[in-house]
Amino acid sequence: MKRKIAAIFAADIAGYSRLVAEDEEETLRRLASYREVVDDFIAKAGGRIFNTAGDAVLAEFPSAVDAVRCAIDIQESLRTRNMAYPPSRQMSFRIGITIGDVVERDGDLLGDGVNIAARLEGLAEVGGICVSRAVHEQVANKLSVQFADIGAQEVKNIPTPVHAYMVAMRREDGSYAKPQMKKAASKVAAAPVWMWPLVVAVVSIVGIVVTGFLYNAKLKQTARVAAPPAPTSAVPSANAAATSPAPTEVAKAPVTSPNAGAAMAPMPSPSASPVVGKFAADNVPFINERVRNFLAGDYSAAGDYKAFALNVGGFTGSALNQPNEEAARSMALEQCQKRADAAQSPRRCELYAVGNNVVYTHGKPPMPPQPWVRHDAMVERPFVSKDFPMVRDAGKVRLENMFVPAAKSRSVALGPGGQYFMVLGASSDEDAARRSLESCGAIAGVACLVVAIDDNFVVPIPTLFRITGFFNAASSASIVAEARGEVVRKLTDVMGWNAVAVGTAGRPGLGLKAADEQTAVNTALADCAKRDSDCHVIAIGPFTVGPIN
Numbered sequence: 189m190k191r192k193i194a195a196i197f198a199a200d201i202a203g204y205s206r207l208v209a210e211d212e213e214e215t216l217r218r219l220a221s222y223r224e225v226v227d228d229f230i231a232k233a234g235g236r237i238f239n240t241a242g243d244a245v246l247a248e249f250p251s252a253v254d255a256v257r258c259a260i261d262i263q264e265s266l267r268t269r270n271m272a273y274p275p276s277r278q279m280s281f282r283i284g285i286t287i288g289d290v291v292e293r294d295g296d297l298l299g300d301g302v303n304i305a306a307r308l309e310g311l312a313e314v315g316g317i318c319v320s321r322a323v324h325e326q327v328a329n330k331l332s333v334q335f336a337d338i339g340a341q342e343v344k345n346i347p348t349p350v351h352a353y354m355v356a357m358r359r360e361d362g363s364y365a366k367p368q369m370k371k372a373a374s375k376v377a378a379a380p381v382w383m384w385p386l387v388v389a390v391v392s393i394v395g396i397v398v399t400g401f402l403y404n405a406k407l408k409q410t411a412r413v414a415a416p417p418a419p420t421s422a423v424p425s426a427n428a429a430a431t432s433p434a435p436t437e438v439a440k441a442p443v444t445s446p447n448a449g450a451a452m453a454p455m456p457s458p459s460a461s462p463v464v465g466k467f468a469a470d471n472v473p474f475i476n477e478r479v480r481n482f483l484a485g486d487y488s489a490a491g492d493y494k495a496f497a498l499n500v501g502g503f504t505g506s507a508l509n510q511p512n513e514e515a516a517r518s519m520a521l522e523q524c525q526k527r528a529d530a531a532q533s534p535r536r537c538e539l540y541a542v543g544n545n546v547v548y549t550h551g552k553p554p555m556p557p558q559p560w561v562r563h564d565a566m567v568e569r570p571f572v573s574k575d576f577p578m579v580r581d582a583g584k585v586r587l588e589n590m591f592v593p594a595a596k597s598r599s600v601a602l603g604p605g606g607q608y609f610m611v612l613g614a615s616s617d618e619d620a621a622r623r624s625l626e627s628c629g630a631i632a633g634v635a636c637l638v639v640a641i642d643d644n645f646v647v648p649i650p651t652l653f654r655i656t657g658f659f660n661a662a663s664s665a666s667i668v669a670e671a672r673g674e675v676v677r678k679l680t681d682v683m684g685w686n687a688v689a690v691g692t693a694g695r696p697g698l699g700l701k702a703a704d705e706q707t708a709v710n711t712a713l714a715d716c717a718k719r720d721s722d723c724h725v726i727a728i729g730p731f732t733v734g735p736i737n
Contacts, residue, residue, distance in 0.1 A: 190292045195255040195323070197235065198305035199226065199262075199283045200244040202314040207279060213550070216633030218279055219243060220604040220658075222269070224732070226262055226281070227657040228666050231726065231734035232690075233258035237656060238297050240606070246305070248297060252287055252319075252326035256333065256355070259283045259317045263357060265665050267315060284308025286320035286350075294581065304350055307343035317355035324353045467496075467541045473553055473626040474502045477615050482506075488544075495520035495542045499535040500630045502611075502623065503528040517542060553629035560621045561638050566684045566703055567648040567729065571640045577655040577731060578606040591640075599624040600640045603632030604658040608639075617641050637730055648685055648729035652705055654736045659727035661688070666726045668694035687712035688727040691720025 201207070207215045223245070230237060230247050233254045239246040249255035262281065270278040286308060288301020304320060312318035319327075324335055334356035340349035469484035475498065487496060490508040495516040497505045505524030510516040517539060524537035540548040573588035579602075587610070591600060594612035599620035602608045609628040614620035621638045628636035637658070639647055649655075661667060661675040667690055675696050679686060687699040687708035697716025702708035709725055716723035726732060 191289060192292065193287065194290055194297065194301065195249040195252045195285060195287050196290065196297070196301045196305040197230070197247040197249060197255045197259065197283065197285050198244070198302070198309040199259075199281045200242075200309060202280050202282050204243040204279075207277070210277075213633050215279070216605075217554075220632065220634045221663065222266060222279055222281075223605060224657055224660060224663070225265055225269070225665050228664060228726065228732055229258050229262045229265070231656050231732060232666055232724070233261075234735070236654075236734065238295060246297070246302065248290075252285065252323045253330050255285050256317070256319065256323065256327050256331060259285060260333065260355065260357075263315055263317065267357075270315075280315040282309050282312035282314060283317045284310070284312055284319070285317065285323050287322040287326065300346070304343075304346060307341075307346060307350065308352055310343070311338070311341060311352055313354065316357055319353050319355065321351040321353065465546045467544045467546050471546075471552070472496075472498070472540060473630070474498055474500060474623060475504060476502070476623065477619060479504055492543050496540050497521045497524040497537045498540050499524065499528055499533065499537045500627050501528065501533050501535050502627065503531070503533060503535075503537060505537060513542060550630070553626045554633065554635045555625055555629055556635040556637065560625060561617070561641055561646050562683070563646060564683045568644045568646055569649070571643055571645055575645075575649055575651075576600070576602075576608075576639070577649060578602060578657070579608055580606075583608065596642050598642055599638055601625045601628035601636040602639045603628050603636045604634060605632060607632045607636070609636070648705065650705055650728040650731065650733055652709060652736075653725060653728060653733035655731045656734045657732045659688070659730055659732045661727075664726070664732075666690050666694060667696050671696050684708075686729060687725055689713045689716040689723045689725045691716055691723040693720050695720035697723060 201219070204215075226245060227237065230245075233249065235247045235249045235254065235258060237245060237247045247255075249258065263283065266279070266281060270280060273279075284305045284307065286301060286304045288299065288304055290297040290299040290301040308318045308320060318338075319335075327333065328335065335353040336356060338352050338354055340351045342349050467483075467488070469480050469488065472480065472483060475483075483496065487494065487506060487508065493510040493513055493516045494508045495506070495510075495513075497520040503524050505520045505522070505527065507516045507519035507523070510519060521537055521539060528535060528537055538548065538550075540546065571592070573584045573592060576584055576587055579587070587600070591598060591610050591612065597614045597617045597620040598610065598612045599614070599617070600608055600610040601621070601624035607628055609624050609631065611620045611624040611627075614623060621641065625636050625638060637647065639645060639649075661679060662672055664672065664675075667675060667688075671694070675688065675698065678698055678700065679688075682700050684700070685702040685705050685708035687702070687705075689697040689699075689709075689712040691697075695716065697712045697714065697718070697720070699708035699711030699713075699715065702711060705728065708728065712725060713723050
């Protein structure tokens with residue numbers, strides 16, 4: 189472990205739980221898009237993201253000036269993006285920044301500096317920035333930024349009050365909004381001694397009333413008889429899945445082709461299962477070819493009272509020729525969930541079809557355009573678990589233990605938020621790629637990328653830089669707007685190693701069709717230097733990159 193002083197940046201989304209509850213899929217898609225903006229600005233400012241969890245981001249910077257400037261850039265950029273949405277659906281970050289002593293362990297940072305930054309983030313306004321006094325002293329005379337002193341704040345798990353300042357954010361007309369003043373926290377006065385007997389008496393009376401109510405409710409409850417569970421019948425398939433950091437799912441049924449994957453968030457809760465189309469076996473996601481053949485044959489030919497259930501991990505259940513529709517629904521769901529539970533899958537099963545009608549409310553998972561895999565000898569190299577991008581150590585261990593020794597054909601797809609899903613022992617490379625992309629896309633809410641097939645990485649994996657996210661030239665905040673279209677055009681269908689560099693004005697330089705990473709980087713930097721200054725590399729292949737710390 190190593191101690192150091194660092195500027196710590198903490199951010200998360202205000203009202204994220206409400207946004208997810210209202211529309212999970214749309215929220216996750218926008219989170220991935222907004223995270224790309226945040227990650228780009230942090231990398232451009234010389235920062236390093238050392239931890240993420242859901243909507244939260246923790247980063248370190250070499251100086252407080254860099255951290256505050258980066259935070260302002262992020263808030264102003266996201267404010268512009270939010271203008272396209274109604275106020276109730278806007279996604280705004282709160283950001284807290286401090287300077288503190290931290291301990292570095294396995295790339296992660298721990299200590300009071302991290303804790304205080306997180307508490308300052310909680311004090312910040314929606315779309316605002318809150319900094320400690322130490323940060324204010326460092327940047328007050330170096331940045332043309334206005335502050336509002338909100339005084340000493342008592343915050344959770346920090347023994348002494350934290351003196352904090354709000355950063356005044358710029359309005360559309362160029363003026364600055366004055367932050368809302370927050371009163372310094374004060375300790376709540378203790379109740380007078382004479383009140384305690386009264387409190388005890390009131391609590392006792394309430395306890396007696398509640399106990400009587402619960403006893404009466406219990407008597408009523410015992411009179412009810414629970415309906416017995418529906419019996420199960422054989423189903424021709426189930427797929428095994430594993431998630432990170434959720435418990436590993438292991439297939440128990442011998443008929444399965446195991447999948448493995450990781451999720452950031454569960455699928456949204458099902459609605460009232462409206463009919464959304466006629467059943468077609470070719471359109472069912474997450475399943476292998478054997479299940480598809482069963483659906484095209486036995487299921488399609490069966491009578492009206494039938495149902496089919498599945499989950500994102502590929503587990504399935506079916507019920508044919510049942511006495512009524514409700515029996516078919518119950519049997520298919522129960523069978524699928526039992527298989528998922530036996531493999532310790534955290535994902536619930538949902539009805540996909542009842543009779544010949546599709547009732548699955550989530551639609552098709554987002555998929556990238558084909559071809560899903562483009563083999564290129566210049567960029568492919570042997571798969572090494574420790575080099576897998578954007579996944580923490582526990583995920584890399586899982587890849588080493590499950591993906592590396594598994595039978596071919598196998599594939600791993602990666603999402604922009606670090607979600608991944610692996611399919612093992614598929615019927616073909618294309619089948620493995622499709623299923624890993626479908627499951628990863630359903631989890632991430634956006635299209636994923638196939639990173640590895642069998643024994644090889646099939647996309648360029650940088651070694652000179654640290655991968656920080658997915659690169660999308662069309663929306664990259666690091667590239668000046670009028671140049672993005674040209675960058676997109678030049679990067680389309682280009683084989684070999686490709687790199688993108690930008691300077692202080694956001695003018696891009698490209699290194700295309702290179703035989704190796706270093707050549708692509710050198711070419712991009714030289715091309716950028718022709719039209720900009722202080723050029724640095726922001727992307728290699730499909731990834732945004734930052735310096736290796």
